[in-house]
Amino acid sequence: MTLAEQFDAITVETLRERGSYKWTAYPNSIGMFVAEMDFGTAPVVDRALRTALDNNQFGYISAPIARELSRATADYQQRRFGWSIAPQRVHPIADVLRGLEVVIEHFSAPGTPVIVPTPGYMPFLTVPGQVGRAFIEVPLLNTGGRYEFDLDAIDAALAQHPGALVVLCNPYNPTGRVLTTQELLAFSEVVERRGGRVFADEIHAPLVYEGHLHVPYASVSEAAAAHSVTAVSASKAWNFPGLKCAQLVITNDADAQIWSEVKGRLNHGPSTIGMIANTAAYDHGQPWLDEVTEYLQGNWQLMQSFAAEHMPALRVTQPEGTYIGWLDWRGYDLGDTPATLLREKAGVALTAGTSCGQAGAGFTRIIFATPRPILQNALEQLADAVSGCRTA
Ligand SMILES: Cc1ncc(COP(=O)(O)O)c(C=O)c1O
Incomplete structure (x- = not known):
């Protein structure tokens, strides 16, 4: 059986039995609201986890395992995206959102609001409040279905709030954009001119479709590296967000100093098996991900052609990356x-x-990383539901 055939054969019943949030929160609905794939993980990750199980690797995180993770993260960034980072600047954290909290608290000017381009990933609008900060929405510009930053609006927000943090999600959840070097440079010039800071959330970086290229924000210029902190993880692309491990990449000396002072509080966040899973995925997971990406591309094509035929008033933004x-x-x-x-x-x-x-x-978000027959059913149910609706 090919991987695609294996994915096609996964049923709703099997998914509900796994008991995930995505498949239990709405027991009578097809779950398409949580950014997880329904495909399990790569065999290399599976094997690494089984070995960890056999070796009883259930202890607290250790320096050797953390060092391996930092090495694997740096190797992966270099190999895939040509971004050179020192492994010593890669730090394990529990997850990307914990990273966002830390970066707001310790790397942006005290009391400043967080600047969030919108539509944005939902927690970008709730995490600031959890650490006592407000947020400002800066809507993206939508030119013929292509979403771009409103640089003038970001400039104005930063002018009003010097030292504030801008959240940069790339590849972009929920629009699926993969930003070009030119866009990133233009954005970085505005931030630099206004003395702002950037949280570069690149969790979806490994998931980019043909014809597009992920460019790490901190790699575009020295200024971008100096005013940003980057968060990455293998957890989206290789599908193990519950294992709790992401990596924060610190690209300036002053931030590295702050990090060394605050990191003690964060060491209890990431899990040992999460680190082992990330390391295996980065080192050996690419062949599986290549096949998954192809399958996802097929799902996307199904969505687009189905919508064109059966839901003509629905506009489907073509994702350049993410699922x-x-x-x-x-x-x-x-x-x-x-x-x-x-x-x-x-x-x-x-x-x-x-x-x-x-x-x-x-609008709605839809997570299309699901077996194609399930996606087909969901689309048919959606088309039935809107068939009687008036079009605007
Ligand atoms: C852009 C983005 N950032 C962060 C997260 C959450 O990551 P974590 O579970 O590591 O906090 C997600 C999850 O969907 C995401 O899409």
Whole structure:
């Protein structure tokens, strides 16, 4: 059986039995609202975890295992993206959102709001409040379905709040954009001119489609490296977010000094098996991911052609990376939060676009990393649900 055939054969029943959040939160709906894949993980990761199990590697994290993780992360960034980073500047943390909290607290000017381009990944709008900060939404510009930064608006927000942190998600959740070097440079010039800071969330970096190239933000210029902190993890691409391990890459000396003072509090975050899984994925996981990416591309094509034929008023933004689709339902008369109605009427659980910011009114996110027959069913149920709706 090919990998694609194995994926096709996974059933909703099997997924519900696994008991994940995605498949238990709405027991009567197809779960398409959590950024996880339904495909398990790569055999190399699976083997590394089984070996860890056989060796009883259930202890606290150790320096040798952490060193291996930092080495594997740096090797991967160099091999895939040509970004040279010193392994000593790669630090394990529990997850990317913990990284965001730490970066807001310790690397942005005290009391400043967090600047979030929107639509944005939902927690970017909730994490600031959890650490006592406000946030400012800066809507992206949408030119013919292509989302771009509104640099003037980011400039104005930074001018008002010197030293504030801008969240840069690339590849971009939820729009699926993979930003070009030119876009990143233009963005970095605005931030640099205003003395801002950047949290570069590159968790989706390994998941980029043909014709696009991930460029690490801190690699575009010395200024970008100096004003940013980058968060990465193998957890999205190789599908083990529950194992709790991401990496923070620190690219300036002053930040490295701050990190050495605060890291003690963070050492209890990442798990030993999470580190082992990340290391195996970075070192040996590419062949599996290549096949997965091809399968995802097929899923995306199915979504696009199905929508064109059966839901002509739906606009499907073509993702350049990630397995997150951004669907514009405003062509149908479904109101600001179509996700609610579509869960009730279609039995498909999507993310409400409004939880990605005001710019998401009338939109939903869809996680299309699911077996193709399940995706086909979900699309048919969605088409049935909107078939009687008035078009706007
Ligand atoms: C852009 C982005 N950042 C962060 C996360 C969460 O990562 P973690 O579980 O490592 O906090 C996700 C999860 O979907 C994501 O899409």
